[in-house]
Structures are given as C-alpha cells and as structure tokens.
Amino acid sequence: MKISGLFTAVSLAALVVSATPAMAQQKTLYVAGYGGSFEKTMRDEVISDFEKKHGVKVEYVAGNSTDTLAKLQAQKGNQQIDVAIVDDGPMYQAIELGFCGQVQNLPTADLYDTARFKDDRAVAVGFVxxxxxxxxxxxxxxxxxxxxxxxxxxxxxxxxxxxxxxxxxxxxxxxxxxxxxxxxxxxxxxxxxxxxxxxxxxxxxxxxxxxxxxxxxxxxxxxxxxxxxxxxxxxxxxxxxxxxxxxxxxxxxxxLLASACPIEKPNASPIASEFIKAMLEPKIQLILLKDYGYGPVNKKVEVPAELGKMAPIGERAASLYNPDxxxxxxxxxxxxxxxxxxxxx
CATH class of the missing domain: 3.40.190.10 (Periplasmic binding protein-like II)
Known part of the structure; x- marks a missing residue:
C-alpha cells in the first residue's frame, strides 16, 4: 500500500480579522502562502521588516496552493485573506473566479513580461x-x-x-x-x-x-x-x-510561477500590494534565489555565479515548457x- 499524503486544513476561525469599515487601514495583514522552508524565509526576511516599516502585524497562514484556493472559495463574500501566494495554475483559477484585485503601482519596467498576469491581477515572485x-x-x-x-x-x-x-x-x-x-x-x-x-x-x-x-x-x-x-x-x-x-x-x-495577488474585497487592505511589491525588490529576490532557488523576476537583479546553479536562469529559463x-x-x-x-x- 502506498503512503498517502494528507494536509491539515487551517481553521478558518484563525483568520478572523477584527476591523471596522471606518478603519483607514487594517492593523493585521493576513497572508496565505506556501509552508515549509518558504514560510521560514518569509518570516525571517520579509515579514519582520515589513511589519516595522508599515506598523502592522502580518499573520502568515501556511498551506499548499490548492488549500489556499479552497480557503478563498470557502470565504467567498467574506474574505479574510489579504494576500495569496500560490502556483500559477491555481492563480489563474483565482483570477477567473474574481478573487484577485489589481496589484497597485507595479514596477512593470523592472519585471520580465512572463512574470506579469493579465491586467496585473497577479504577479510572479519567482521562476521555478x-x-x-x-x-x-x-x-x-x-x-x-x-x-x-x-x-x-x-x-x-x-x-x-x-x-x-x-x-x-x-x-x-x-x-x-x-x-x-x-x-x-x-x-x-x-x-x-x-x-x-x-x-x-x-x-x-x-x-x-x-x-x-x-x-x-x-x-x-x-x-x-x-x-x-x-x-x-x-x-x-x-x-x-x-x-x-x-x-x-x-x-x-x-x-512554475510562484505568484501573488491582493485579494479583492470591500475595504481591501491598502498595503496588500505593498507586501507583494516587497517580494519583488532586488534584495528579496536574491534571498529567494539563495534560500529557495527561485529564478528572479526582477530584471535589475544581478545573480552571482554561485547562486545560479539550480534556479531557472538564462538559457535554462528560456527552455522551460510553459503549460496551457x-x-x-x-x-x-x-x-x-x-x-x-x-x-x-
């Protein structure tokens, strides 16, 4: 008999946001994304600095892409999540289902075209x-x-x-x-x-x-x-x-495009797009390359030779099969x- 993998669904109750429509900005930003080593990198390299800069608390909800998409579907009409980080396949579904808002003020000139989704409803944060x-x-x-x-x-x-x-x-x-x-x-x-x-x-x-x-x-x-x-x-x-x-x-x-989008909802957090753009900064792109093997999506990133051994960079990236x-x-x-x-x- 094969060993079957099981994932434990994160309680939706853990995502409850205490906020009122009158609040100009949420005090807590809920980010749903990959678990494991990716979560550790996010906590160590992105979240801490972001919290200090914006004066907010970031709650990270770990899960695989289909798990996160299922949460968005379960919360339809009452979205708790502010930012979703998922694979490109589920991201296309999330966009089609109307869950993704537009990434505001995206630095498009700095990004490879393949990193952008239609109408900037999402953006890739790394090539895999x-x-x-x-x-x-x-x-x-x-x-x-x-x-x-x-x-x-x-x-x-x-x-x-x-x-x-x-x-x-x-x-x-x-x-x-x-x-x-x-x-x-x-x-x-x-x-x-x-x-x-x-x-x-x-x-x-x-x-x-x-x-x-x-x-x-x-x-x-x-x-x-x-x-x-x-x-x-x-x-x-x-x-x-x-x-x-x-x-x-x-x-x-x-x-595979590891991708992020701000969640479309009434009184959406104004800093959801800022969190996504933080992952696109050259410094963080290099960290994602070093810690996680992501090929940078930001054209301004200069990749040291020792960091480009596995990641899809240059000819390796150009030769990847891109599914429909x-x-x-x-x-x-x-x-x-x-x-x-x-x-x-």
Whole structure:
C-alpha cells in the first residue's frame, strides 16, 4: 500500500480579522502562502521588516496552493485573506473566479513580461523549474548514474524509492502532463499520461506526498531516493547540507510561477500590494534565489555565479515548457477524480 499524503486544513476561525469599515487601514495583514522552508524565509526576511516599516502585524497562514484556493472559495463574500501566494495554475483559477484585485503601482519596467498576469491581477515572485530530485550519496553507493529523463521514473530499479506529489499539487500534475506530452498528447489529451502513470510509474512509487516536510523526511530516513520536485524546494533542501541535486530532464523541465495577488474585497487592505511589491525588490529576490532557488523576476537583479546553479536562469529559463493553464484548469477536477480512482489507490 502506498503512503498517502494528507494536509491539515487551517481553521478558518484563525483568520478572523477584527476591523471596522471606518478603519483607514487594517492593523493585521493576513497572508496565505506556501509552508515549509518558504514560510521560514518569509518570516525571517520579509515579514519582520515589513511589519516595522508599515506598523502592522502580518499573520502568515501556511498551506499548499490548492488549500489556499479552497480557503478563498470557502470565504467567498467574506474574505479574510489579504494576500495569496500560490502556483500559477491555481492563480489563474483565482483570477477567473474574481478573487484577485489589481496589484497597485507595479514596477512593470523592472519585471520580465512572463512574470506579469493579465491586467496585473497577479504577479510572479519567482521562476521555478519542475524536474527530478535525487539523493546523490544513495546513487553513488548503488553505483547508479544520475537520472537524466522523466522516463527514469519508470525504471524498475527504483521500485519503492520514488516520491511524487499528488495531482492536486502542481508537481504531480506536471508529471502526468509530461508523460502525456512525451507520448503524443498534451494538455488536451492526457490518456498516455494516465496509462504510463498506472502501468509503469505507480509500481515504483513509495508515496504520493504533498507535504514538503514529509518529502524531506522520506529522503532523510533513506526510504526515498528519487522524486519529482521544483528547484525551489530542492535548493532549500540542499541548503541544509543533505546530498540532493536537481536534474533538468532531457525532455524538458516545466515552468512554475510562484505568484501573488491582493485579494479583492470591500475595504481591501491598502498595503496588500505593498507586501507583494516587497517580494519583488532586488534584495528579496536574491534571498529567494539563495534560500529557495527561485529564478528572479526582477530584471535589475544581478545573480552571482554561485547562486545560479539550480534556479531557472538564462538559457535554462528560456527552455522551460510553459503549460496551457486555460486548458488544464478546464479539466483539472476531472483529472483529479480520475487520478484518485485509477492511480493513487
């Protein structure tokens, strides 16, 4: 039996904001974003200085992208969250559902065009590549060469050693999509992807794990040696000293935009956009690169050579596969139900 990843929903009650319409500015800013090492970086490098500068308290609500989107849907008409930080796929959904306001006074001249969403309803705060992570020490001890291809996930020698996030996580979705794309399909035809996942990849999977903390635990305990993950997560894990490395598969890595938007609601916080813009400043962009492997979205950032080993920068960024999220989101619920029924059983 596979180990199934579970996430614990954060109580909505914890998000209650005590504010009145007459208040010119909220005293507390609620930011919903990724957990794990990303949350630590946000608390250490962004939130503390922002609180001092603006005289507010920032409450950070950790969760994966689909969890945050679910909160926005549950709070429709009575939004508690002020800023949402999610993957680009859920962000397109959030915009379509009317949850995102416009980022005010966005420094557009400083940003790469690919970082901007239509009408500035959101903005990417970092470029991420999705590919393979492997335990270098484990592979060396086994005498195995480093993985080079998405097809390595099908190799029987990795039976019980692979971890892939589930399909409600962008990394799991991209795994399905890449196998479809490599075999004549794509966003509009994922049959080949499902067939390969069921027959060839699933027998090798130890866990479909959404939790970053659990993912690292499975590697640290020696239970897992190969995974599908993003440069941000892998860089952060490698920064702890654990011997992991990231592989850009020869068939292509997939782009992921870590994105942020101010939440549209009556009496929306005037500093929601300011919080987002703080993450776009060159100093913070370099920190996100160093701590989290994000390729900078700000063109003014000068990247030191030693910090650009994993992140999608330059030619690596230009060669990423950029999925059609309009097509994906139209089918994502259907694919999720099918995945749960046929793959992750």
């Amino acid at each position: 590549a999705t590919g393979l992570m492997y335990n270098k020490k484990f592979f060396e001890e086994k005498g195995w060469a480093a993985p080079t291809s998405w097809n390595d996930l099908k190799d029987p020698k990795y039976k019980g050693l692979i971890v892939i996030p589930p399909i409600n996580n962008t990394y799991g979705l991209y795994t399905l999509l890449m196998f479809a794309k490599m075999n004549g399909g794509g966003e509009k035809n994922v049959e080949a992807g499902f067939d390969i996942m069921k027959k060839d990849v699933n027998p090798n999977v130890l866990a479909y794990e959404p939790s970053p903390g659990k993912m690292t635990e499975l590697f640290q305990s020696g239970q897992a040696a190969l995974a599908v993950w993003g440069t941000g997560r892998v860089q952060s894990f490698a920064n702890t000293g654990f011997p992991v490395d990231f592989v850009y598969p020869k068939e292509g890595a997939v782009s 999220w309009t097509s994906i989101n139209a089918k994502r619920d259907e694919w999720t139900k099918r995945w749960n029924r046929e793959v992750e059983r």
